[in-house]
Amino acid sequence: MKPLEGIRILDLTRVLSGPFCTALMADLGAQVIKLEPPQGDDYRHIGPFVQGESALFALTNRGKQSLVVDLKNAEGQSLARRLAASCDVVVENFRPGVADKLGIGADRLRAENPNLVYCSISGFGQSGPFAQLPAYDIVVQAMSGLMDATGEEDGAPLKVGEAVGDLMAGLYAAWAICAALVGRERHGTGSTLDVAMFDALFALLPTSHALHLYAQRPITRTGNRHPLSTPFGAYRTLDGHVIIAALGARQFAALCALVGQPNAANDPRFASDEERTRHEPQVRALIEGFTATRPTTQLIDALRTAHIPAAPILTLAEAAQSPHAQARDLVSALPHHRLGSAPVVGQPVRFDGAKPMAETGAPALGSGTRATLNALGLTAAQITGLLDAGIIMEATDG
DSSP states (O other), X not given: OXXXXXXXXXXXXXXXXXXXXXXXXXXXXXXXXXXXXXXXXXXGGSSOEETTEEHHHHHHOTTEEEEEEOTTSHHHHHHHHHHHHTOSEEEEOSOTTHHHHTTOXXXXXXXXXXXXXXXXXXXXXXXXXXXXXXXXXXXHHHHHSTTTTOSSTTSOOOOOXXXXXXXXXXXXXXXXXXXXXXXXXXXXXXXXXXXEHHHHHHTTOHHHHIIIIISOOOOOOOTTSOSSOSSEEEEEETTEEEEEEOOSHHHHHHHHHHTTOGXXXXXXXXXXXHHHHHTHHHHHHHHHHHHTTSOHHHHHHHXXXXXXXXXXXXXXXXXXXXXXHHHTTOSEEEEETTTEEEEEOOOOOOBTTBOOOOSSOOOOTTTTHHHHHHHHTOOHHHHHHHHHTTSEEOOSOO
16 A cells, blocks of 8 residues: 555755655655755765765665756756646755745745645744754754753763654654645645754653643753653663663562562552652662673563563664564665665555555666656757756766
């Protein structure tokens, strides 16, 4: 099942947030036309590289057609508007105001195509005092509250080890576009969507929101343990760490019995989740007195036998090679114009038991230029004229 089959998207995005959004939609069957400048998406030039191909670009641009148009040229802008008029969705992640200057902003394109869903992704949104600030992922992590809540207890703030600001903005954008397409079917008109990395990350902090908005408590860094629940974190073992997440009286009592301290379940200091969190050092000492002398694999078996949620801390390689990840097809391979076959991690949702996935890998720069313009109705002579003028470009590879 490919629920977005028949949906046509003009992708004006680059780097990560926008391409991640449109890759998810390509997986679900949308036709994605990626309009690139003559030098290509910035990610084409950022490693790691395999046979000259950017791994980051390959991972986030599967299933798309590449059309090269110089948007600095008035004729190129006119061509982009003509393309947008034939599409259901436009996605862009320019700095606020740039799309308008290029003549491809939401107001102009939706005036020409009222059914269009126009989605803008930016660091801080299209309005507000921060709108024009540069917005790399670490900037947004720092300003959203996420970075301040992340790190070792009494330690410095830490960024999350992935570009979650970009990724969550892309994910929210894909969600919003799908919702807007449903709305269009019901109400007969498109939408203008404003997705901000800052807003997306701020929305993803419910524990911090609970502490700040309801409990009026400051958010403090707690390392690998949960700020509200105990025991809920990483505990030392003989050869590393084990994750234990015992929530509620029954699981805590089972844990106390497992570590040889069954009476601790009746200790008033440990009578509730709140009390256990207040006395977290004592709970940790109780647990690590047992776990620190035993190997991780033995502990995992014992904890799971006792029906206590537990896990080892896996590397990405271990996670990817696990039987479960392989059974769930988390890593796929798609045909690629230069690599032959390229590994990708597609959208993770199963529809009626099947996992929709793009059919092709990331495109060569300009490989879809001629076919896209032919489908738009341009003649061979018109296309040749645009090529000669440097307004469009065709692929020299693939």
